[in-house]
């Protein structure tokens with residue numbers, strides 16, 4: 081065993097994450113800033129918050145808490161976020177400790193969503209979900225979307241790294257056959273739950289930061305109608 085893994089074993093990943101926060105301020109930007117440093121997406125988030133009105137925000141895939149902090153600061157809403165990596169969890173827990181309304185959990189997003197579906201505080205509420213727990217072979221996204229819209233028909237979900245039809249400049253995640261973040265991957269869930277989809281109304285050419293694509297999804301007719309009033313989004317289909 082080398083010194084690094086020995087230290088890791090003694091100190092533990094969560095504590096190492098906390099140390100990263102204090103010792104490596106350069107990490108604070110996460111994936112280039114909130115919402116990958118994309119200003120148009122940040123506007124989209126604010127518009128959705130204003131037009132739809134939510135009781136809470138749930139994020140899957142905290143990473144370094146960059147977007148978590150941004151969403152809380154700009155909405156003043158309670159934020160629940162979950163991260164599978166103990167080290168990123170330790171980092172984000174330390175970073176977000178000062179915000180009483182931000183709760184960071186360590187675990188798998190699929191289990192976490194099912195647990196909070198049974199949590200009476202959030203059950204039945206109008207919630208904004210930011211689904212961003214994709215980073216590797218195992219893709220929890222389809223199950224996440226299923227759990228969200230089966231339990232929260234009035235939810236709105238924004239999925240990061242999603243292919244925007246007709247705009248090749250927007251980046252999306254591709255983990256191989258049947259693991260591409262695109263319409264085909266979610267087609268059966270979309271059909272089964274009768275979901276409505278919206279994409280950015282601005283071309284990637286005029287977006288800043290990482291230029292990652294996204295999709296915004298809703299189920300209830302009343303919520304879909306409200307999203308039609310969001311200028312940063314355009315309906316699909």
Ligand SMILES: C[S@@+](CC[C@H](N)C(=O)[O-])C[C@H]1O[C@@H](n2cnc3c(N)ncnc32)[C@H](O)[C@@H]1O
Nearest residue numbers: 110141142143146147163164188189212213215
């Ligand atoms: C793209 S990063 C999230 C970035 C973050 N939302 C932001 O905007 O700064 C993806 C994160 O999801 C986490 N992740 C991957 N699979 C997960 C799962 N099944 N449950 C929870 N977190 C997961 C990864 O460890 C990684 O930190």
